[in-house]
Amino acid sequence: MKKPLPPYDPVRMEEALRAGCATCGVELGAYAVSQLDAYARLLRDGSARMNLTAILDDRGIAVRHFADSLSVLPLLLEEAARHSGRAEPFTVLDVGSGAGLPGIPLRIALDALSLAKQEGGGVPAPASDTTAVSAGTDSPPALPRVRIRLLDALAKRVGFLEEVIHTLGLADIEALHARAEDAAHGPLRERFDFVVARAVAPLNVLLEYGLPYVRVGGLFVAMKGPDPADETAAAARAVSLLGGRMEQLRSLELPDPEGGTASRTLVPVRKQNPCPKGWPRQAGKPEKAPIV
Secondary structure (H helix, E strand, O other), rough: OOOOOOOOOHHHHHHHHHHHHHHOOEOOOOHHHHHHHHHHHHHHHOOOOOOOOOOOOOOHHHHHHHHHHHHOOHHHHHHHHOOOOOOEEEEEEEEOOOOOOOOHHHHHHHHHHHHHHHOOOOOOOHHHHHHHOOOOOOOOOOOEEEEEEEEEOOOOHHHHHHHHHHOOOOOEEEEOOOOOHOOOOOOOOOOOEEEEEEOOOOOOHHHHHHHHHHEEEEEEEEEEEOHHHHHHOHHHHHHOOOOEEEEEOOEEEEEEEOOOOOEEEEEEEEEOOOOOOOOOOOOOHHHOOOOO
16 A cells, blocks of 8 residues: 655745745746646656655655756856857757656746736836846846757656646756667757756766767756765766766755755766767666776
C-alpha cells in the first residue's frame, strides 16, 4: 500500500516559494504562482501513480523543486540576452528532466516575464501580477523567444511531462523520449544555446550527458550541491576532452523547508570546440566508467 500524500496548503507553498525565489533574485507574480500551484498538484497526483519524486509536501515542493529550479533563471536570461537580435529562438535543453525540473518552472517563469513585458506597453499591471528578475542594472535584459525541450529516458515520465504541458497550456516546450547518450548522436547534437542538468550524478558524468548537445559558444550548467570542489577537480579532463571551458561558479543559499539554509552551486561550462566524434559513449558507459 502506498503512503498517503503529505498535506498540501497552497498558502504555505506560496510563502515558501516566494522566500526561496527571493534568494535567487527572482520575484514571482500571481500568474507564475498560480501556474506553479497547478504544477505542484499535478506533481503530487502523478507521483501517486508513478515514481516521480519523494518530495511532495508544500514547502518541499516550493523550495527543493521550484525555487531550486528557478535559481538558474538569471543565468539563462543573461545568456538569452546575448542573442536578443537573432531571428531564431534561443534554445534550451533540460537533460534528464524527470518530473520536469528545472524545465517546466523555467518555462512558467519565462512566460510570466513575457506577459509582464507585453503589459508594460499599456497600463502597468499590479506588482503582484508580474514576475521580475534582478539583473543588476536599471533595465531588464531583452527577452528573445525561448524554446525549451525536456529530455528523459523513461516513457512514463515523458507521458507525465506531456500531461503537464497540455494541462497548463504551455507553449514553446516539448518533451522528448530518449536516452541522453543516444539522442546526442542525432539531429539534436550541438543544437542548443543553453543546456541544464539537475540530475543526481557526478559532474564528469553530467558533462558527457549534456555538453555534446551544446552548440559552440553556448553554455552547459550543472546544478550541484554546496561544495562541488572535488567534483569540479575530478571533471577537469572531461571538460577539456568534450570541448568545454569551466567558468566562474555561482553559489546561493536557499531556505531549507525544515529551517536554516541549504547551499547550492551552479557550475557553468562554456562550449569552445565541437565535441569529438564518438562522445558521448554508448548508453550506460558514462556512469559505469566516468571520464577521469
